[in-house]
Amino acid sequence: MAENDHPEVPIDPRVKEFYRLAEEYDQVDARELNPSLHSLKMVSQRYQTAELIAEGGMKEIFKVYDARAKRHLAMAMLRSDAPEDLFDPFIHEAWLTALLAHPNIITIHDIGVNAQGKPYFTMDLKEGDSLRELIEKLHRGDRETLKRYPLEALLQIFIKICDAISYAHSINVLHLDLKPANIQIGDFGQVLVCDWGMGKVLGKTGELELDRQLLNPDLLSSVTLYGELKGTPGNMAPEQVLNQQELDVRTDVYGLGCILYSLLTYLRPLSGTTEEILQKTKDGAIVPPDKRTPERVIPKALDAVAMKALATDPAKRYASVAALRKEVHRYLTGFATEAENAGVFTQMNLFYRRNKRFCITVSCLVLIGLAGAVWAFIQLSHKEQAATGARLDAERMLALYEAGQDELNVLGSRYDDSVTTIVRRYQQAGNFMQAEKVLRVALDEDADNPTYLYEMGLHFFTMQRFNAARAYFNRSGIEDDVVEVTREYAALKADAELLTPEQLVAVFPRLTLNIPLELRMVLYDQRERLNLSGRAKIVKGYLQVLNPDWTDPVFEYDPEKGSLKLGGSGLQKVGSTSSVLAGLQPRYLDLSGTEIENLQFESGYPIEVLDISHTRFKNKRSLRRMIHLRELTVSREQYDNMNLSQFSDRIRIIVKD
Amino acid sequence: MGEEWNTRKSLLRRAKDPSDEEAWTDFVGYYENFIYHILRRMELNTEECDDLVQDILLKLWKNLKTYDAEKGRFRTWLGRVVRHAAYDYFDKVKTRRKLLEEERAMVEIIRATPASDVERLIEEEWMQYMTSFALERLHNIFSGEAINVFSLSLDGLPADEIAKQLNLTRDSVYTLKNRVKARFIKEVRAVMDEVEYNG
Known part of the structure; x- marks a missing residue:
């Protein structure tokens, strides 16, 4: 009978109660099934709890809570007494900034008009200090800050500022108000260039096809929100003060020169009353950094770079931000800069500095190795002297540098492995105990050697022991992406625990092209992590980086x-x-x-x-x-x-x- | 499949529409199975079961138009209509011919049971039937893994245990479970809207 004609629905007694839930479905809908959807729908006031955090010119910056995104943001608004003819320039500032998509430029999240008809825009909430506050702390001799920001770290910040401005120039946007107060420094090395209110679009269209309407120079004229003076005295270029010359990228080069000057001296380039400062700017009466603060050791090379960027005649400055950046970068990698106009002695000195690690390593090891190093030194210094004599241009210098490195690598493996190589080899083979032993011996000999300290940091980093790693990185004084990640993750978990697969995978894209380090991390992780699904997630993440x-x-x-x-x-x-x-x-x-x-x-x-x-x-x-x-x-x-x-x-x- | 319920009119509205010739066929498709199911659950195993089913179906079809959502739940109403239809049928059969021994015993038992209990039984079975029906559809919507997580959670297994059994993280167990659960409720609701008359 029935069974034959009518296929039964398989009855599952466990689900019966869902009938009642479904009956209530209309009422419970959003709240119970999708509580997040519901709460998002219920947000009527997106920005809440405004708290004034900064004022400048006609602008006010509030810290607000974005109830939709559930985070705090900064909201910029005009002061309530601001005249209405500032509304458009204010909006243009926001549009201009929103066009700039760069990791070192502040991000605009929302631009709008509030219930009172006033324009506003929201942006990243700046955490940490502005570069100005940082420099002031350095000037006061704050020990913590001095320890954390040696010259190399400050120059790394400077390089990032250059990157941001270079990018802006590439799409024909000038900043025109570059000064330490407009640079925000996060606790984890983030650098943000802010306040593009003075920004200007150059009169020509560049290679990038942008929204012409938006970038119309007539629209984004040089109206400023800060009153009559278009700039900040002391950071303004002579052509800005004179106001008779077309501004161009070299005006921003001057602004960057001011920042570099302050990074070297912890002082502003010019002092005095506003009138005096403006006069000095026109006259180019800037005291070179090493004469301004003779008590500080200021590298000659950087002194020259800053003064070239601050030349009164734009034609005598660096022609582009990229050129300025290159010079500072060269200093960081240990080469004589063009501005320094280096002689043989300087070159030799720099050679020694660059290859210090190599020399020390070798001398710590076998005597034959030392002989080899001497041989290598002679070989290389021949090349270097030749190079100096010929006054090679930047590209050739860089090529030589790379060639020299290769040669050193070959020599290194011929006579003995450097400590680093040995350590990494042990790590790769999974012998972390042995790797640590080698490092401890090396550090016993030379406790403050930044290379060994850094390598020990890397060792613990590889093992996901970020707190231990952080201690060594701090002592090494080196700042880079690995150190940045370390600081962040140290706060995340105790050293004894492993990261979750997701957390570990999130580390990879933050390490710039450091595949060997990532490989060592994965291999170590696989020894400790027994869950195969977790391993799989990590392998997948690693393969995506690779x-x-x-x-x-x-x-x-x-x-x-x-x-x-x-x-x-x-x-x-x-x-x-x-x-x-x-x-x-x-x-x-x-x-x-x-x-x-x-x-x-x-x-x-x-x-x-x-x-x-x-x-x-x-x-x-x-x-x-x-x-x-x-x-x-x-x-x-x-x-x-x-x-x-x-x-x-x-x-x-x-x-x- | 998932979209179907959105566009489909409720059966009753279709029953009222004379141009919808398939409304009856669809109605039979849904309810015939259920009525057989109830009769089986009641262990009502009469020779004339098919007649009884047809009779109940016809009564339901006719009565559907009189159901008023304002006055009560559909399932309660359904329980009452089905019970009445069954009683009427047995009264009718009794006058036409003598019931078999076992049939009579069964009818006695049913008669002796309070009407409200019978109705509640039918109602419960309806809920059971509808949810199981929706559960079948769910298999077409979700992966086996999601269904497994849901199924284990129905057995009352804690998330940790499910995660261990299925080699998943706890977080994905929660996510899968909640996703299937939410979708399932929606699906039951869809089946209700399609099969029942809810205004």
Whole structure:
């Protein structure tokens, strides 16, 4: 009867109660099922709890709570007594800034008109100090700040400011009010150029096709929100004071020169009353940094760079921000700058400084190594002297520098490995105890050596022990992206715990092109992390860093079956020395259709089924090392080229067309 | 599948529409199964079961038009109509022919049970039936993993335990569970809107 004609709905008694929930569905809808949707819908007042944090000219900056995004932001508004003809320029400032998408330029989040009809815009809430406050602290001799911001760190900040301004110039935007007060420094090394209210769009259109209407120079005229003076006395270029010359990128070069000057001396370039300052600006009466603060040791090179940027005649300044940046960067990498006009002695001195680590390392080690270093020194200094004599231009200097490094590397491995190399080799092999021992010995000899301290920091960083790492990094005085990440993550977890896979993966893109370090991190992590799914997430993240073109990643991993399928275009590499894939213990590995050329598993790795069809794989030797392989899928071409028929007695070979 | 419920008119509105020739067929499709299901649950195993089902279906179809959502829940109403239809049927059969021994015993039992209990039983079965129906549809919407998480959570397993069993993180267990749960409620609601008359 019934059973035959009517297929029963399988009855699941567990779900009955949902009927009542569904009956209530209309009422509970948003609140219970999507509480976030509901609360977002309920936000009627987006910006709340305004708190005045800064005032400047006709502008007021409030700290507000953005109830939709659930975060604090800064909101800029005109003062309530601001005349209405400032509304448009105010909006133009916001539009101009919103056009500038650069990590070192403040981000505009929202531009709008409030209930009272007044314009406003919101932007990042600046945390930390402005560069002006920082310089004031340095001037006062604040020990903490002095320790944290040695000259190198300040110059790194300066480089970032240059990057931001270079970018703005590339789309024809001038800042025209560059001064330390307009640069925000975060606690983790963030540098933000703010206050583009004086900004101007150059009269010509550049290479970038931008919204013409928006960038119309007539629209964004040089109206300023700060009253009559278009700039800040003491930071204004002579052509701004004279107001008779067309402003261009070199005006910003002058502003950057002022900032560099202050970074070197902890003082403003000019002092006195406003009139005196303006007169001195016109006359170019700036005292060079090393004469202004003779008690401080100011590198001659940088003194010259700052003075060139501050030349009264724009034609005598650097022609672009990029040129100025290059000079400072050269100083940081230890080369004589053009402005310094270096002689032989300076060059030799710099050579020694650049290669100090090498020399010290070698002298700590074997005597033969020392002899080698002397030989290397002679060899290289010949080259350097020749270079000095010929007054090589910047590009050739850089090429030489790189060549010298290569040579040093070769020499290093010929006589003895440097401490760093040895340490990293141990880490790669998974012997972290030994790596640490070597570093401890090195530090016993030379406790304040920044290279060793930094390397010890890296060692703990690799092991995700960020608090330990931070201590060493701080002592080393080196500031870079690794140190930045360390500070942030140290606060996140205790050293004994591992990061979550997501947290670890988030570290990778923050380390600029440091694949070896990332590899060591993954390998260490795999030793400690037993959860295979977690490992898989990390491997995937690592592969994405390793293969930046892998835009449509396929990554299917089944830990129980031990199967792994990788796919998607742009996947070329799966690991360098020892494959990170080994950590996933795949027995079935499908790489078909990827651009992978090679696979390096340790010999005897238990991979059983492998599909490398339509890949670039053609290395027979690595196949031979997979002694557990019982099934192999290849393309016709691979089968022919690799002459795989000899394997067929042991392995089932499937040839795909 | 997921969109279907949005556009589909409720059965009752269709029942009122003379041009909708498939309304009856669809109505039978939904309710016939249910009525068989109830009769099975009541262990009502009469020779004339098919007739009984047809009779109840017809009564329901006719009465659907009189259902007033303002006066009570559909399921309560359904319980009452089905019970009445069944009683009427047995009264009718009794006058036409003698009931078999076992049929009579069964009818006695049903008669002896308070009407409200019978109605509640039908109502409960309806809820059961509708949710299970919606659950079947859910399999077409979610991956096996999401359904597994949901299913284990129905068994009362704590999130940690589910995470361990399915080799997932706790967070993804929560996410999957809540996602399926929310969608399921929506789906039950959709089935209700489609099959019941809710105004």
